[in-house]
Each structure stands twice: as structure tokens, then as C-alpha cells.
């Protein structure tokens with residue numbers, strides 16, 4: 001069955017100047033599965049006890065191959081990257097599609113599907129990233 005996010009054209013814009021959050025567990029998975037030896041500090045920065053963020057090199061995610069236009073860890077990328085362009089807007093306290101995604105009109109914006117996706121996104125943020133959301 002196709003999900004909303006199957007429509008992604010992988011343009012890579014979301015991998016430029018990324019602010020993607022990730023958990024300690026996701027960091028461990030990346031270190032384990034990345035084909036070369038890599039340390040946590042090379043690709044992530046710690047924000048607090050439980051939360052980390054991908055770092056940018058020359059304006060793009062550490063793992064974004066600018067020449068090939070691909071994610072080097074696509075098969076085991078952080079869950080936040082999988083959800084994208086569906087995001088949780090902390091200010092508005094609601095889920096939404098990121099208006100900065102240039103292909104936003106390609107995604108299924110059916111209200112029922114958005115609601116289900118939002119439940120999953122909130123659960124992920126609360127349980128895995130330990131982000132305080134209402």
C-alpha cells in the first residue's frame with residue numbers, strides 16, 4: 001500500500017541546512033550500518049540528555065552526497081527524515097506538511113491520513129526523541 005511519503009521525488013532540498021533531530025538509538029544504528037568507520041561527533045551534535053541533531057557540512061547534511069544527490073544512509077536514515085515533509089510545528093502545536101518542500105502538492109493531504117500520520121509522528125517524538133509535546 002502506498003503511503004503519503006511514497007510520493008517523494010527525492011529532490012534533496014530537505015537535506016540542505018538540515019535541522020533533523022535524531023535519537024541515541026538512531027545514532028547507534030547509523031554507526032553500526034555505515035560501511036565505513038564513523039564516530040557520533042562526526043555527524044551529530046548533542047542538544048540535551050536524549051536529543052541529537054544531524055550536522056551540516058558545507059550547507060548540507062553530513063550524509064547528503066551533493067554530487068549524486070542522494071542520502072548515503074537512505075535505508076537506515078533517521079525516522080524524522082522518513083516522516084519529512086510531514087513535521088510537527090511546535091509553535092502551532094500541530095502536525096503539518098512543511099511549506100518549504102517544493103513538491104508539497106504531490107503528497108496526499110487527505111485529512112484522515114494526515115490524522116493517522118500525526119498520531120505516529122507525535123508518538124515517535126514523545127517516546128523516542130523524548131520531546132515534550134502536547
Ligand code: SF4
Nearest residue numbers: 015061063064071081
Ligand atoms: S540523513 Fe539522509 S535523508 Fe536525512 S537529512 Fe541527511 S541526507 Fe537527508
